[in-house]
Amino acid sequence: MEKVLEIKELAVSFKTFFGEVEAVRGISFDVGRKETVAIVGESGCGKSVTANSIMQLLPMPPAFYKGGQILFNGQDIIKKTEKEMQDIRGNKISMVFQDPMTSLNPTMRVGKQIVEGIIKHQHLNREEAEKKAIEMLDLVSVPQPEKRVKQFPHEFSGGMRQRVMIALAMVSNPQLLIADEPTTALDVTVQAQILELMKELQDKMDMSIILITHDLGIVADMSDKVVVMYAGQILEQGLTDEIFANPSHPYTRKLLASVPRLDMDRNESLHSIEGTPPDLYIPPKGCPFYDRCDNAMKICKDHMPDKSHHSNSHYSHCWLHHELAKSDTEGSK
Amino acid sequence: MKKYLLKRLGMSLVTLWAVVTITFILMHSVPGNPFAQEGKMPKAVYDNLQAKYGLDKPYTEQYAIYLKNLLKGDFGDSMKSRVETVNDMIERGFPVSARLGLQALVIALCFGPALGALAALYQNKIPDYISMIIAIIGISVPSFIMGTILIQFLARNVGWLPIAGWGTWQHTLLPSFAMALMPMATMARLMRSSMLEVLGQDYIKTAKSKGITKPAVILKHAVRNAILPVISILGTTISNLIVGSFVIEKIFGIPGLGRFFVQSIYNRDYTLIMGTTIFYAAILIIMLLLVDIAYMLIDPRIKLTKEGR
Numbered sequence: 001m002e003k004v005l006e007i008k009e010l011a012v013s014f015k016t017f018f019g020e021v022e023a024v025r026g027i028s029f030d031v032g033r034k035e036t037v038a039i040v041g042e043s044g045c046g047k048s049v050t051a052n053s054i055m056q057l058l059p060m061p062p063a064f065y066k067g068g069q070i071l072f073n074g075q076d077i078i079k080k081t082e083k084e085m086q087d088i089r090g091n092k093i094s095m096v097f098q099d100p101m102t103s104l105n106p107t108m109r110v111g112k113q114i115v116e117g118i119i120k121h122q123h124l125n126r127e128e129a130e131k132k133a134i135e136m137l138d139l140v141s142v143p144q145p146e147k148r149v150k151q152f153p154h155e156f157s158g159g160m161r162q163r164v165m166i167a168l169a170m171v172s173n174p175q176l177l178i179a180d181e182p183t184t185a186l187d188v189t190v191q192a193q194i195l196e197l198m199k200e201l202q203d204k205m206d207m208s209i210i211l212i213t214h215d216l217g218i219v220a221d222m223s224d225k226v227v228v229m230y231a232g233q234i235l236e237q238g239l240t241d242e243i244f245a246n247p248s249h250p251y252t253r254k255l256l257a258s259v260p261r262l263d264m265d266r267n268e269s270l271h272s273i274e275g276t277p278p279d280l281y282i283p284p285k286g287c288p289f290y291d292r293c294d295n296a297m298k299i300c301k302d303h304m305p306d307k308s309h310h311s312n313s314h315y316s317h318c319w320l321h322h323e324l325a326k327s328d329t330e331g332s333k
Numbered sequence: 334m335k336k337y338l339l340k341r342l343g344m345s346l347v348t349l350w351a352v353v354t355i356t357f358i359l360m361h362s363v364p365g366n367p368f369a370q371e372g373k374m375p376k377a378v379y380d381n382l383q384a385k386y387g388l389d390k391p392y393t394e395q396y397a398i399y400l401k402n403l404l405k406g407d408f409g410d411s412m413k414s415r416v417e418t419v420n421d422m423i424e425r426g427f428p429v430s431a432r433l434g435l436q437a438l439v440i441a442l443c444f445g446p447a448l449g450a451l452a453a454l455y456q457n458k459i460p461d462y463i464s465m466i467i468a469i470i471g472i473s474v475p476s477f478i479m480g481t482i483l484i485q486f487l488a489r490n491v492g493w494l495p496i497a498g499w500g501t502w503q504h505t506l507l508p509s510f511a512m513a514l515m516p517m518a519t520m521a522r523l524m525r526s527s528m529l530e531v532l533g534q535d536y537i538k539t540a541k542s543k544g545i546t547k548p549a550v551i552l553k554h555a556v557r558n559a560i561l562p563v564i565s566i567l568g569t570t571i572s573n574l575i576v577g578s579f580v581i582e583k584i585f586g587i588p589g590l591g592r593f594f595v596q597s598i599y600n601r602d603y604t605l606i607m608g609t610t611i612f613y614a615a616i617l618i619i620m621l622l623l624v625d626i627a628y629m630l631i632d633p634r635i636k637l638t639k640e641g642r
Contacts, residue, residue, distance in 0.1 A: 057541055082547070089544035097542075102535040107557050107632055116553075117543040152633040168543065 003071075004175055004208045005031040005054070010068035012046075012053050015061055021280050023049040025232040026068065029225075031176065034202065036209040038223035038240070040216060040255065044277060046232040047212045051178045054210075055095055056085045072176070091121040094169035098181040100161035104153035110137075111149025114168055121172040136167040140197060159190035163197065170201060177202075178210045183218065195222055216259050220244060225313070228252050231277050231288035238314030248308070248316040251289045287317070295320055345618045352614040353403065353607070357396055360606055367412040367601045386412055386603075399607065408608035413600050419608035426590035427612075429499065430577030433509055433589065437574050440513035441520060446563055448517070449524025450556060453532060464521055471518025480511040480584040497586040508585040512578055516570045520563050528559040561632060568624040572617040576609075 012024040024046040031037045039047045052058045054070055054077065070077040072093065080088070089095075097103045105113060114133040118124060124132060130149070137145035140163040153161060162182065169177055179198065183191035195218060202209055211222055219226055219240065226243040228236040228251065236249040247253045251273075258271040275292040278284050287293070287300045299319055308321035368374065368382050383389045387398060402409055408419035417425075452464040487507060488496040495504050531537065532555055540554045577591025590609070597605035629635050 055542060057538060086544045086546060089542055091544055095542045097535055097539060099535060103539045105536040105540065105554050105558070106634055108554070113539075116540075116545055116549075120543065120545050154634045165539070168539070 002033045003030045004033055004035075004073065005210075006069075006071040007050075007054075008069040008071065010050070010053065010070060011066035012049050012058070012063060013066045014063050019281050022066070022283050023063075023232055023280060024053070025283060027227075027229070027232075027234045028068075029227050029234065029237060031208045031210060033175075033208060034206055035225060036202070036211055036223045037225045037227060038211045038213060038219040039227045039229055040213060040219055041229035042214060042273075042277065045229045047229055048180055050229070051095070051180050051210065051212050054178060055089055055093060056080070056082075057089075057095070087121075090117045090169070090174075091172040092174055093176045093178065094172075094174040095178045095180065096162070096165050096169050096182045099185045100158055100165055101185065103165055104161055106153055108152070109149065110151055110153060110156070110164055114149070114164070114171065117168060117171045132171070133167075136171055137164070139170065139201070140164070140167045142167070158186055159193065162186060162190075162194050166194070166197060166201070170205065173205050174207060176208045176210065178212070180212045181214070182211075183215070184213070191218075198222070216255060228255070231283065232280060233288060233317070235289065235318070236314075236316035238310070238316075242311060242314040246310065246314070248310055248314070248321060249289075249318050250293045250295050250320070252316070254292075287319070341622055345622070348618060349611065349614060353400070353611060354396075356607060356610045357399065360603060361392055363601070365601050367603060369601070386410070388603075403611070408611075409604035411602055411605050413602045413605070419604050422593060422605065423590060423608060423612055426577065426588065426593060427575075429587060430582070430589035430591055431575045433505055433512065433581070433587065434571070434574035434577065436505055436509035437512035437516070438571055440509060441517035441570070444513075445517040445520025446524040446556075446560060449521040449526075449563075450528050450551070450559070452521065452525040453528035453559075454551065456529065461525075464525070468518040468521040468525075471514040472522070474514070475580075476511050476515060476578065477580045477584055479514055480508065480581060483507045483511055484584070497584070499585075499587050504585075504587075508581050508587060511584075512574060512581050516574065519566065519570075523562045523566065524559060527562045528555060531555050531559040534558075557631060561628065564624060564627055564631065567627075568621040569617065572613065572620045576613050576616060 007030065008028050009026045010024055010028070011022070011026050014021040014023055027046075027050065029037065039050065041047050049058065049063075053063075053065065054072075056077065065078050068078075072088070077085075077088070104110065111130060111133045114136055115126070115129045118129040118132050118136075119126065122129070122132070133149055134145045137148055142148050142160060142163050148156075153164070156164065166182075177198070182198070183194050186194060198209065199222065201207065209222075211218070213219060223240050226236075226238060226240050227234055228243070228249065230251055236243065236247070236252045238248075243252060244256070247256055254271075254273045258273060260270055273292055278288050278291065284290065284301075286302045286304055287296075290296050290300045293300065297319055303319075305317045305319045305322065307315045307317060309315045310321070366383075366388060367386070368379055380389070387395055390398075399409070406420075408423070410418050411422060414422070448464040448467060452461040452468075455461045484496055484507065488494050494507055495501075498504055537550060537554055540550045545553075576594070577587075577589035579591045579595045581587070582589045582591045593605055594609050594613075596602070597609055
C-alpha cells in the first residue's frame, strides 16, 4: 500500500526544570492511503505528543525532537522550516482536537475562522472563500449554513462545534487528518454522528486518518490498524481484527478487558488496571508495564523485549512470546 | 439596547444623587469651615460671610438649596475665589487636564498593551525582562519623581523641551509622559498575564493548525481575547487621567483641574469640594458605561441585556 506517513524511531522529550521528560521513546508506525490508524493508550502515554509532533505544534522549547524521522510523502517533517510547515498545516495535514468547546476562538465568527484557512491555502478571494465556507459547513451537515457562518461559537452546541472543527480541517482536502480524541468531550449519541461523518468524508476525500483515543469501542468501529502505546513506547501493533481477536501483550488484553460490556453481570464490578504508569523523568530500563503486569517475570524488569512478530502486520514487545518462554507461558512474578 | 441604556442612565442619576448626599454629609462632619481659619476675623465679618454663602442655615435647608441649584447645573460660587464660580473653574481647568490626560492615555495605550504582549510572546527571554523592568519602574516610581527626572534630563540638561508652564504643545509632552507611565505599566502587566493565558488556549492551537502565519495568529486570535482585562481598567484609568493630577500639575505649573481636588478640601471650600467630586463621579459613571459597551463589542458572549439569551 502507498504510504502517506511513516514514523521511524521518533523520540520527543520535554526539557523541564526537574530534568528531561521522555514523552515519546522511539516509536515507529506508518499510515497508508485511505487507511485509519488508531493510537490507543491511557492518559500521558504520549499519544497526543505524537500527534502534535507530526504537525510541529508542540511548544519548542520545552519540547524537542530527540531522534527519528517523520516522513510525510517521503519528506522528513522534522527538517521542515516553520514557513514550510505553514503550507502543510491545514492544507495537507489537518487536525481536529479533543474539546470543541474551547477549540474555536470565542470572539470570531465561525465563518471567518473557516475562511482564514481557505484564503491561506486555496488562494481564493474573500467572497469566494466565504462561499466555500458555507459549502464546507453544508458538507459537515450543519443546518442553515448561510445563517450559521455569521454566528459565534457560543451559539453552537458541542456536536455542532465539532462539525465546524471538522469543516475547518477539511477546507483543503487534506491527505491526512489527525483526530486527537475527537469525541471524548461529546455526548454518546453525538459521538456516533461525528465518527460517521469522519468516515463519510474519508471516503469522499480519499484521506488517511490517525485517530487518537482511549475508547476501544471507537477503535473497533473505525480503524484498520491499531497502535497500542504505553509510557512513550509502542507495546503492540497490528490490524484491528488481529488486535481484537488475538491481543498479544498483557497490556492490550487488560485494556480490552476494561471495556464495559452490555452482557456483563450487573453485580460484576468494572475492570480496571491497577497501579499507575511509570514516571518518564526516569523511564524504566525494562518493560514499562512491568509494575502492573500479572505475567511479569524477572527478565522484564531490566530488559526491554524485542519485537515478536505474530503475523506480517502484527507484533508485540513481550517476553512471553520469546522462543524460550513459549514452552512455559505461565510466567510468575 | 435602547431600553438598557435608559435604565443605565436612570441608575447613574441615582448613583450621582448618592454621591452628592454622602459627600455633603462627610464634608459637613469634618471640623472647621471655609472661614474658620482666617485668623483674627471680626465676629461681624465672619457672620456676614456665613450668611452670604448660606452657611448659617440648617444643614437640611443648605442641602435642599444645593440640590435645587445643582439641578439647574449650577455648582455655586467658590467660597475662596472671589472672582470665579465653581462652574468657571471647571470650565477653565478641565480642557487643560483633559488634553493632558488624553495624551497620556494615548501614550499608555500605544505602549502598555504592546509591551505586555511582547513580554508574553518572548516569555522569560530578553524582551520579557526589558518590558517587565519598564513596567516595574512605571508602577513603583511615583509620578512626582518621574516628573522631576524628566525635567532634569530632557528640559534642563539638553533643553529640548520647556521645563514647565502651559501654552504650546511642547509644554504638554513631559507631563503627559510622566502621567502615562503608571497606567502604561499597569496595562503592560495585565496584558502580559492575560496574553500568556490566551496563548495556552486550545483555539490558539487550532489557529496554528490552520497554517496561518504567526503574526496572524497573534493579532487576529490572541490579542482580541487578551485585551479584555485591559479594557476593564480603562474606565477608571481614563477618568483619573482626564480630571488631572494634583502632583503633575503642581510640578509642571499647569492650570488644570487636578489641583482643585486637593485645594478645595484643604480650604474647606464647600462648593468646590462638591463640584469637583460630582464632576469626577459623573465622568467615572460615563466611562464605566462606555467600557461595558466596549466589552460587549469585543466579546460576543457578553450580553448587557437579557434579550437574545
